[in-house]
Amino acid sequence: MNERDGGEGQRKRMRAIWSKYFVKHVEGRVQQGILQSDIQSKADRTPVTVADYGSQVLISLVLKKELPSHSFSMVAEEDSEDLRKDDAQQILEHITSLVNETIANDDSYNMSLSKEDVLAALDGGKSEGGPSGRHWILDPIDGTKGFIRGDQYAVALGLLDEGKVVLGVLGCPNLPSKSTNKHNGSSSGDQVGSLYFATIGCGAKVQALEGSEPQKITICSVNNPVDASFFESLEHSKRDLTSSIAEKLGVQAPPVRMDSQAKYAALAQGDGAIYLRFSGKGYKERVWDHAAGSIIVTEAGGMVKDASGNDLDFSKGRYLDRDRGIIATNRYLMPMVLKAVQEAIDEEQ
Numbered sequence: 001m002n003e004r005d006g007g008e009g010q011r012k013r014m015r016a017i018w019s020k021y022f023v024k025h026v027e028g029r030v031q032q033g034i035l036q037s038d039i040q041s042k043a044d045r046t047p048v049t050v051a052d053y054g055s056q057v058l059i060s061l062v063l064k065k066e067l068p069s070h071s072f073s074m075v076a077e078e079d080s081e082d083l084r085k086d087d088a089q090q091i092l093e094h095i096t097s098l099v100n101e102t103i104a105n106d107d108s109y110n111m112s113l114s115k116e117d118v119l120a121a122l123d124g125g126k127s128e129g130g131p132s133g134r135h136w137i138l139d140p141i142d143g144t145k146g147f148i149r150g151d152q153y154a155v156a157l158g159l160l161d162e163g164k165v166v167l168g169v170l171g172c173p174n175l176p177s178k179s180t181n182k183h184n185g186s187s188s189g190d191q192v193g194s195l196y197f198a199t200i201g202c203g204a205k206v207q208a209l210e211g212s213e214p215q216k217i218t219i220c221s222v223n224n225p226v227d228a229s230f231f232e233s234l235e236h237s238k239r240d241l242t243s244s245i246a247e248k249l250g251v252q253a254p255p256v257r258m259d260s261q262a263k264y265a266a267l268a269q270g271d272g273a274i275y276l277r278f279s280g281k282g283y284k285e286r287v288w289d290h291a292a293g294s295i296i297v298t299e300a301g302g303m304v305k306d307a308s309g310n311d312l313d314f315s316k317g318r319y320l321d322r323d324r325g326i327i328a329t330n331r332y333l334m335p336m337v338l339k340a341v342q343e344a345i346d347e348e349q
Ligand SMILES: Nc1ncnc2c1ncn2[C@@H]1O[C@H](COP(=O)(O)O)[C@@H](OP(=O)(O)O)[C@H]1O
Pocket: 046, 077, 139, 141, 142, 143, 144, 145, 232, 233, 234, 235, 236, 258, 259, 260, 261, 279, 280, 283, 286, 289
């Protein structure tokens, strides 16, 4: 967003609305009270909950209300297909009432959505994205498995402009805004629940979800891998490969396993030095799993590359066109990590 979109005042207002929605709608009530009946299994056997759907509906609604002059194109994870089935009527009703309660609990908007409105709002996220024009990229709940477990998750929004990510927002309701990493010395006073955001060329910032002055964040400056720690996915990581990479680098600390793009946020604020993402062969990464996180890391002074050292390409549609693996770290460690990655991959074959 730039001055044409209303400037800092509007950005502040949107951050405030989203913070309230993330806290009240997603974190406060739904995560704590999640029931088995609030969870569905998708065709790829991954879970989706009433909170994933509700978050996608609310965010697309806020974007349309706040930026009415924009042509609206959104590449989002969820759609209405499973909710249109006969056996999904109860869950659809629950999503609709959650969305309406959230809107009613807040004085930003005066409206009420029908079940059809909810289905239509979800299908507004079916854009293919691509190299031209502007597209929002939304993961309404990233780390759904972590969300269900009561662990880390993130609400992730990016803006793609002519094939490049130019803006990113990560709402991380369970992440403290400063390090609680034992290796860096813990700070028990840290507030949990953080909103990270970055605009291209303007750096990355964090504020408390409950509201606070935004603070600039920077990636850590560790340049010796022996002093580095690394993040990996809790659910989707080839641990034999990441441990081989860490061993080659001489990393001493055990891996920090965390769900969702909260890993990118933690890395961007210096909680660790490296994020290694290697999933099973044949898995194609989705743009919404990396758009917001990657710009927050690069604007915090870090680098995000694929296993061959190329930048991630978000211009190819709903999937990332990339060589195997994603590596995020600072500019000192990146060459060493890439070398270790290549060696570990060669040995594996
Ligand atoms: N087999 C797999 N390998 C790699 N990533 C996968 C996967 N199955 C699902 N994912 C993606 O991993 C994301 C979670 O990231 P992480 O593994 O870092 O916690 C999921 O996002 P959602 O939870 O939004 O569906 C999903 O898109």
